[in-house]
Amino acid sequence: MDVLLIADLHGNFGKIESFLDLNADAMIVAGDITNFGPVDAVEGLFSRIDIPCVAVPGNCDPREILDALEQSDAVSLHGSRISLGNRVTVAGLGGSNPTPFQTPFEFSEEEIDQILTTTVSKMERTVHNVLLSHCPPHGALDLVESRHVGSTSVRNHLKAFDLVCCAHIHEQRGVTDLDGVRIVNPGMASDGNCALIHFGDVAKEITVELITV
Numbered sequence: 001m002d003v004l005l006i007a008d009l010h011g012n013f014g015k016i017e018s019f020l021d022l023n024a025d026a027m028i029v030a031g032d033i034t035n036f037g038p039v040d041a042v043e044g045l046f047s048r049i050d051i052p053c054v055a056v057p058g059n060c061d062p063r064e065i066l067d068a069l070e071q072s073d074a075v076s077l078h079g080s081r082i083s084l085g086n087r088v089t090v091a092g093l094g095g096s097n098p099t100p101f102q103t104p105f106e107f108s109e110e111e112i113d114q115i116l117t118t119t120v121s122k123m124e125r126t127v128h129n130v131l132l133s134h135c136p137p138h139g140a141l142d143l144v145e146s147r148h149v150g151s152t153s154v155r156n157h158l159k160a161f162d163l164v165c166c167a168h169i170h171e172q173r174g175v176t177d178l179d180g181v182r183i184v185n186p187g188m189a190s191d192g193n194c195a196l197i198h199f200g201d202v203a204k205e206i207t208v209e210l211i212t213v
Contacts (some may be wrong), residue, residue: 007167031058
């Protein structure tokens with residue numbers, strides 16, 4: 001299964017058809033779909049995507065985006081989980097841990113821990129278990145200047161997953177490993193950046209290709 005990961009659109013949807021030309025089997029969207037709104041743009045965006053699509057909001061999305069996602073052609077995964085076929089399970093966490101900017105969709109670390117604890121307990125585990133989280137785990141792809149700003153609660157739940165798809169820190173596009181788990185930030189979709197993730201037949205058989213369209 002090939003899954004396309006995009007994030008940080010910030011209201012710029014002009015590359016969607018180019019992403020779809022990569023012919024993935026499904027798409028996952030890691031938040032900051034809008035740039036502080038408007039949420040009514042969500043329906044039009046996801047109506048253009050003709051493959052199965054799951055999404056979480058980012059910290060720059062208004063909280064009303066949850067209702068807009070529920071009414072769109074995408075599956076809203078914030079605080080929920082879904083199986084893609086019989087090989088890949090994706091759990092979702094929208095928003096971010098606290099930032100200095102008091103953006104619309106932020107949670108305390110305690111709230112993040114509660115959301116993930118509940119979601120993980122209800123997951124049906126398959127060959128590949130993925131966390132779709134707008135915010136990165138603390139210590140991976142989360143540097144701002146010289147400071148790690150990722151979520152400590154996300155890191156505390158890493159052992160439940162094989163792969164974390166995150167975003168949030170625009171300058172930290174890349175692929176790395178933390179505590180034995182693969183972490184990927186596809187970069188800003190508004191600039192044409194994405195990641196194509198191939199899930200193989202056996203556990204841990206995951207390859208990630210960073211692409212710019």
